[in-house]
Amino acid sequence: MTPNGAIAVAVMMIALLLSGPGPGGVAILLVLGLAFAVIEVRSASLIALRRAATVVLPLAAFMVLVWVGIVGRAPSEIAADMPGTRAAALLHVALICGRLFFIVAVIQLVVLRFAHLTPLQFIRALSLPAGAKRLLVLTLSLIETLRHAIDRAHVALIAAGTLTRRFSLRNVIHSWRLVQAVWLSAVTIALGRMRDKWPVENTLDLLDRALENSNRRLFAGNDRIWLPITMGAAAVILLADLFPGAS
Amino acid sequence: MFTTPRLIVIALGAALNFSIGTIVYLVKLPIYLDSIGTILTALLLAPNRKAAFFCAWAAGWMSLAVSGLVNPFLPWFAATDVAIALVTALVTLRAADIFRARPLRAVPFAASVLVCGAVTGVVAAIVSAPVVVYLFGGVTGSGSAFIVAFFLKTGQQLMSAALLSGLTADPIDKILQVLFAALLYRATPGDLLVMLRKA
Numbered sequence: 149m150t151p152n153g154a155i156a157v158a159v160m161m162i163a164l165l166l167s168g169p170g171p172g173g174v175a176i177l178l179v180l181g182l183a184f185a186v187i188e189v190r191s192a193s194l195i196a197l198r199r200a201a202t203v204v205l206p207l208a209a210f211m212v213l214v215w216v217g218i219v220g221r222a223p224s225e226i227a228a229d230m231p232g233t234r235a236a237a238l239l240h241v242a243l244i245c246g247r248l249f250f251i252v253a254v255i256q257l258v259v260l261r262f263a264h265l266t267p268l269q270f271i272r273a274l275s276l277p278a279g280a281k282r283l284l285v286l287t288l289s290l291i292e293t294l295r296h297a298i299d300r301a302h303v304a305l306i307a308a309g310t311l312t313r314r315f316s317l318r319n320v321i322h323s324w325r326l327v328q329a330v331w332l333s334a335v336t337i338a339l340g341r342m343r344d345k346w347p348v349e350n351t352l353d354l355l356d357r358a359l360e361n362s363n364r365r366l367f368a369g370n371d372r373i374w375l376p377i378t379m380g381a382a383a384v385i386l387l388a389d390l391f392p393g394a395s
Numbered sequence: 396m397f398t399t400p401r402l403i404v405i406a407l408g409a410a411l412n413f414s415i416g417t418i419v420y421l422v423k424l425p426i427y428l429d430s431i432g433t434i435l436t437a438l439l440l441a442p443n444r445k446a447a448f449f450c451a452w453a454a455g456w457m458s459l460a461v462s463g464l465v466n467p468f469l470p471w472f473a474a475t476d477v478a479i480a481l482v483t484a485l486v487t488l489r490a491a492d493i494f495r496a497r498p499l500r501a502v503p504f505a506a507s508v509l510v511c512g513a514v515t516g517v518v519a520a521i522v523s524a525p526v527v528v529y530l531f532g533g534v535t536g537s538g539s540a541f542i543v544a545f546f547l548k549t550g551q552q553l554m555s556a557a558l559l560s561g562l563t564a565d566p567i568d569k570i571l572q573v574l575f576a577a578l579l580y581r582a583t584p585g586d587l588l589v590m591l592r593k594a
Binding site: 218221223244287291342 | 403409413533534543552584
């Protein structure tokens with residue numbers, strides 16, 4: 149399976165879920181997602197589920213606090229101007245969080261399907277314009293640069309007595325200096341790379357060559373199985389929604 | 396349009412959005428601060444409005460693509476990022492000279508930040524409200540959910556609660572973002588601006 153195929157399948161599954169299918173459609177999507185997990189990702193699927201739970205559970209707790217704890221009614225009850233119940237609000241949170249769990253799990257399944265690839269190899273395998281690939285690599289690289297700049301500036305400002313290690317009023321007042329120091333550090337590094345380092349080392353040409361995908365086919369291998377299956381599932385779900393009495 | 400220095404600034408803007416936006420999301424503040432990089436990217440390309448819009452848009456979407464793994468809500472607000480890039484290119488760029496003037500002219504600076512931030516905030520709130528309602532049932536993971544809850548408690552319908560929440564939180568958030576972006580723009584070395592303005 150190629151990253152292009154996996155992303156196309158994931159996008160279709162997420163779009164179908166967001167189209168608001170009935171219980172039958174949701175069941176089809178769950179079976180499809182499960183089959184993808186078992187066949188393509190195998191035992192690593194458990195990691196995907198764990199990561200999805202890690203992302204969604206705090207959010208679910210937050211939504212329970214807001215909807216069940218504070219609002220105490222479901223949106224449908226508010227729209228109908230009914231008194232409402234906390235149980236209905238809880239059901240609303242469960243539906244939203246279930247949907248979100250599925251979305252995050254599908255994204256994580258795709259990430260884990262290609263866990264053996266480095267970010268550079270993954271980006272290389274994508275069918276994207278060269279400029280977009282270059283931009284993705286530069287963004288990931290600069291996120292690392294910013295992280296290092298944050299560490300360095302943070303330590304320097306603590307050593308200078310401007311910030312403290314723990315939460316304090318001084319940190320609130322002077323945190324702007326940290327942001328400014330990080331930005332100046334990142335800009336200086338980027339300027340140095342663009343003006344001196346990259347032209348001497350011919351970095352951008354080498355990067356473009358490294359990102360060039362020798363395999364020109366958009367889809368290959370198992371893509372030819374998963375894409376028709378997903379499109380078939382989409383057709384069934386959408387037709388079932390259009391003609392609800394047919395089933 | 397997308398010269399190497401501009402690609403670097405887009406990537407820097409995306410990295411800045413990702414870093415600050417992620418911290419704010421994790422500490423549940425009722426603001427977002429996730430578009431400072433988008434606004435700053437446009438400001439760095441002033442006065443070229445077309446380049447500013449497209450580069451700011453690219454920075455916004457690039458940060459959404461990367462942030463989506465940490466915060467699964469963010470990518471759905473792609474249209475909001477386009478709106479922010481557009482408003483910044485059309486409105487905020489007019490104040491670029493004021494933001495960079497030396498010495499700092501406090502009154503025009505503050506007035507420009509307030510006006511540009513408020514306009515950006517109102518537009519962002521209007522574009523975001525349908526996404527908050529139809530995709531997330533009214534509550535996203537950010538602290539602004541408490542404001543939605545407040546308006547729902549006062550008897551507002553979901554759509555109007557989400558819109559009112561946006562109109563309450565977004566202008567304050569965007570005024571702060573324009574302020575931070577303007578201050579970073581002031582601090583940016585002139586060498587970088589010269590490189591960026593060479594098409």
